[in-house]
Amino acid sequence: MEYNKYSLVFKGSGFNLFKIQLVNIILTTITLGLYYPWAKARTLQYFYGNTVFNEQPFVFTGTGSEMFKGFIKAFLLLLGLYGAVVYLVLNEQEYVGLALLYIVLILIIPFAIHGSYRYRFAKTVWSGIRFGYMGDKWELFGLCMKGTLLTIVTLGIYGAWFSMNLRRYLLCNVKFGNARFSYKGVGGEYLWLNIKGYFLTVFTIGLYFFWWQKDLYNYYVNNLRLTKGEQTMLVRSTATGGDFLALIFVNLVLFIFTLGLATPWIIVRTTRFLMLNITLDGTIVFDELKQTEAEYDDATGEDIADFLDFGFII
Numbered sequence: 001m002e003y004n005k006y007s008l009v010f011k012g013s014g015f016n017l018f019k020i021q022l023v024n025i026i027l028t029t030i031t032l033g034l035y036y037p038w039a040k041a042r043t044l045q046y047f048y049g050n051t052v053f054n055e056q057p058f059v060f061t062g063t064g065s066e067m068f069k070g071f072i073k074a075f076l077l078l079l080g081l082y083g084a085v086v087y088l089v090l091n092e093q094e095y096v097g098l099a100l101l102y103i104v105l106i107l108i109i110p111f112a113i114h115g116s117y118r119y120r121f122a123k124t125v126w127s128g129i130r131f132g133y134m135g136d137k138w139e140l141f142g143l144c145m146k147g148t149l150l151t152i153v154t155l156g157i158y159g160a161w162f163s164m165n166l167r168r169y170l171l172c173n174v175k176f177g178n179a180r181f182s183y184k185g186v187g188g189e190y191l192w193l194n195i196k197g198y199f200l201t202v203f204t205i206g207l208y209f210f211w212w213q214k215d216l217y218n219y220y221v222n223n224l225r226l227t228k229g230e231q232t233m234l235v236r237s238t239a240t241g242g243d244f245l246a247l248i249f250v251n252l253v254l255f256i257f258t259l260g261l262a263t264p265w266i267i268v269r270t271t272r273f274l275m276l277n278i279t280l281d282g283t284i285v286f287d288e289l290k291q292t293e294a295e296y297d298d299a300t301g302e303d304i305a306d307f308l309d310f311g312f313i314i
Contacts, residue, residue, distance in 0.1 A: 006233070006280040010272045012050035014265030020046055021264055037071045038064030040306070051275070053126060054286065062123035067302065070119075074304040077108075110144040111137055112304035113170070119302045121174060129289050135173035143169055160194065161187025171224065177289035179228035185219060193219060210248060211241030221278060228289070233282035239273075247273050 024039035041064040048060035081104050088097030114137040121131040147162030164185045171183040197212030221237035247270065254262040 003283060004281060006054045007052075008275045008278050008280060009052045010047075010050055010268070010275045011052060012046065012268050012271070014262070014268045017046065017264035017268055034068075037067030040064075041067055047271070048124070053280075056127050059125040060123055061125055062119065066119075070302055070304075074306075077304070081105075106145075106148060107141075108304065110141040113144075114140050116302045116305045117170060117174070126176070127286065129177040129286075129291055132175045133170075133173055134175060135170065140169060157191070158187075160191035163187070164190050167220075176226060177291055179226050179231075179284060179289055181224065181226050184223040184225075190219065208241075210245035213248075214239050214241045214244045217244075217274075226282075226284060228284055231282070231284040233280055233284045236279045236281075237277055238279060239277040243273070243277065 020042060024035070024042065027035040028039050041060075041062055044060045044062065048058040051058045081101065085097040085101045088094070088100065114133075114135060117133040117135065121133045124131040143165060147158070147165060150158040151162050164187045167185060168183045171181050174181045193212075193215050197208065197215060200208040201212055217239055218237040221235055224235045226233040226235075251266045251270065254266055
């Protein structure tokens with residue numbers, strides 16, 4: 001099979017992102033938050049449209065109206081939860097209220113992740129081929145409950161295995177047409193990276209922190225691949241600790257001396273850095289990919305994830 005190399009480039013600019021964010025902030029403020037779903041859709045469309053793989057941009061087909069429906073559902077769900085907690089606290093049942101809050105949030109998070117993945121990937125298109133997420137919400141729920149329980153029982157040690165098991169389950173259920181992603185990271189290796197990173201950061205008075213971040217990023221990237229039958233695309237990181245030091249230092253200087261106004265430029269240069277340090281090569285013939293996924297329009301999980309402020313795992 002012919003061995004091909006592919007490029008991944010981000011072509012966005014800080015100024016254009018600044019204009020988008022400024023308009024988003026103004027309209028979201030004027031509408032008392034109701035414009036937020038359209039603001040998010042516009043931002044995602046900007047990032048997708050400026051992310052180019054093999055000279056073709058990605059497309060985000062989600063809309064503000066779809067996200068608004070999910071936004072209302074998520075808002076009412078969480079409003080009911082917080083209302084119940086406040087009621088219990090006002091009736092001098094603080095511990096019951098806090099227990100209810102944490103238990104319900106722990107139970108909700110797996111479904112939010114599942115819904116977020118289904119929606120986000122169903123709305124991701126490249127060269128006319130749609131991505132998709134094929135995971136089962138109850139299987140993911142079981143994985144999360146087991147991981148949470150074992151992480152608590154082991155005083156956090158199992159967290160490394162939980163993190164890798166969750167990442168592996170999610171990514172192994174992501175499809176691109178009739179090709180499928182896989183992830184090979186394991187808990188033991190991930191735990192060692194964090195133990196080594198923590199102690200070396202302490203011993204070097206913080207200097208090793210940048211190499212720690214490089215190790216984690218490389219581990220996430222280097223264990224990811226895309227396969228279609230016997231065809232494979234390998235993903236590799238070329239980032240170094242010195243690269244991360246320069247990136248984070250300059251970002252920090254920009255943020256401090258502009259009092260945060262340079263945030264759009266920081267986001268753009270970070271996104272560009274991460275993509276420039278990814279190499280992709282293999283034997284997959286992308287022209288032969290076939291569409292296999294159906295549309296999915298429910299953005300409730302995506303909006304719950306936003307409300308709870310936890311990131312999108314990729």
